[in-house]
Amino acid sequence: MDCSRDFIEWLGQDLSMKILMCLNDISDLVRASAVSSSWRKFVITKGLCKQLCVRMFPEASHLANVVEIKNTFEPMATGTDISSQLTCLESEHRAYASLSRGLTAFTRKNCISDALFASSTDNYPVESIKNTLEPSETVDNWASYWSSKGSNSAAPETLIYKLVAQLCLVTEVHIHPFQAYFQFGFPIYSAKAVRFQMGYPNPLTVENDDREDFMDVKEFSEDKFVWTYTSPEFPMAQENHLQKFKLPEPVLCIGGILKVELLGRVQTQESDGLYYICITNVQAVGRPLSPAFDVEMLDEPGKYKLNYYPKSADRLLSAKSLESESSSSPCRFHRFSASIRTWEQMILNTFRGAGPVMIDDDYPDYEYLD
Template sequence: MATGRNFMDYFEIDVISNVLGFLNNPADLIRASAVSRSWRHHVVANGLCKKLWLRKFPQVTNVAYAVEDSDGITKLSNISSGSPANWEALKRDHKIYSFLLQPLAKPIISPKDCLGFPIGASSTDHDLAENVINTLTPIDRYPGGASYWSSKGEKDPNVPENILYRLNTSISIVTEVHIRPFQAFWEPGRPVYSPKSVRFRLGRPKSMVDVEIDVCPVQQPSVDKYIWTYTSPVFPMAQESCLQQFKLPEPVVCVGGIFQIELFGRARRGPIDGLFYICLGYIRVLGHSLEPAFNLEMYPSGELQLKYYPHALEVLHRSFSGERSSSVDEAESERLLHRAELLLEEMAEEVLDEWD
């Protein structure tokens, strides 16, 4: 340190990559790239921001990214591609992935319900009265009736069920799921028709043809139309009519906006027919949308492109932290501050290029 020696001069490239690979915080990786020209060259040339992105969020491996610049949308290569790139392309990738990591590395202070609309359920007992649409409202009892979804009755208590939903945006971070089983308050003993356990899957349609956009939920939607990029552990459920919370082991990026609940095991028989049922009153999926800073598009070929809008990144940061601008002036100040940060980063890159 006294002589100002660079440790990169004394180690092989693979050793240096292994050392820097322990940086798990995007901010630390960006700081490392600003130490000197040689450090920056190593971070950029070896795509360390890209590798960190894939390590943290493997669900997005097969997405081709795009960035919005002054000339419009510039498509980037598939992030899982190992093909060589020129220095300008590597620098561009470094900048994009560093921005992508910023909101995803922040804790979500104010999670929101991400559910949009149900695609359908594997079965429904009475389609009009017990439709899966009822799971979107927290009110499961009103004068003269009840609001809930019920499966069809089965003799075998081990027959599973599943419900498919569309999330309210095409790309979201999902952190936890809340489910309230339904209690049949009119039946003797007020039984709760909860499944014994649940599991969650996140994914996307295989192609535009497979995008189900019916106004009403369909009966027995085909799960084969979707590519599942994440499957959660199996969570046990209590036989209680309360909002039960299931926190995912870590935040998951849902690319494509499809969410599935798998329901295993039936604990209660209906008093009239003696068949086993599952009934749910309310479901919500908590997390945060990545819009408006990021937007996903699917092309007829099935290719996905994630578009990045730098001017909207500050809005996303504010939304993650639960902050709101108290005035137009405050919003404008934050916009100018963000622009100043970008300019400072560009100036730092120019200075580093002139070193040595």
């Protein structure tokens, strides 16, 4: 019996796949691929980094293919021969490893870059949706808020926002209802509940639109967007503070569009007896993936090409790597390799005649490790 064979050869591809897919951290999967050349080939050719990324973030299934762009002029070449196919798989491996690490980083910021339009506006442009981009309740000593038109208590409203990048991981949405201190009783014009959708502009309707952007004076039309995610409905309190709505799971928004649905009304205006919704500020909290990644829509609806820029990704991940090194031993990789050796030896010992296995620590992808 050949004692130099490792456990992937002993157990077979199916069982080895099940074992490696038990890893839930992309860094651990990349470290496993660094143990030996056979493990590296197995992880890359089976696309395990992509599978783990899609498992953690189902929206990533909309990414049909990957192009690694080493500079702004020369995208990675593609081909049909075996060598070119392996090169493509290695590029995909690096891209999804970097994407997964970026998605699991702890950086949080407001990902909204612009307000596109609202389903109605009471007094445009004084009460425009653009006012909700400003976190302060007042600007130049004037109240800053968006107001719907007056209606019955059941009429919903919709606010559409553009995110800072076409790829953003959104974890929660914050909304601050407006309190009218200049009206009798200081009423708060909140909604009864909120719901969120994320997606991308419909290329068919955008191309036929005669304006460069969508403004809140225009009538809202659902066919202008394609929504790939819809949140549960969250109750909103009639209170004057920034209310935080945490999504059940972090959402990978592909396309960079956020829709806020304001469901139901609770407050009438004394002057006309109609119900209104007024909002001071809206924030989408998460992490943009630009400039390391961007996406291009393909001819197939709902499918994208993922463009990966390794140099930008390295710069974005360097801060996280330095922070990890300051809080842990610099020998984490070697400890992991040692534990993998022990794991492999235990499996091999279950087979009669199994002996020690040579491990190749000289692996070129160290820059993707913590």
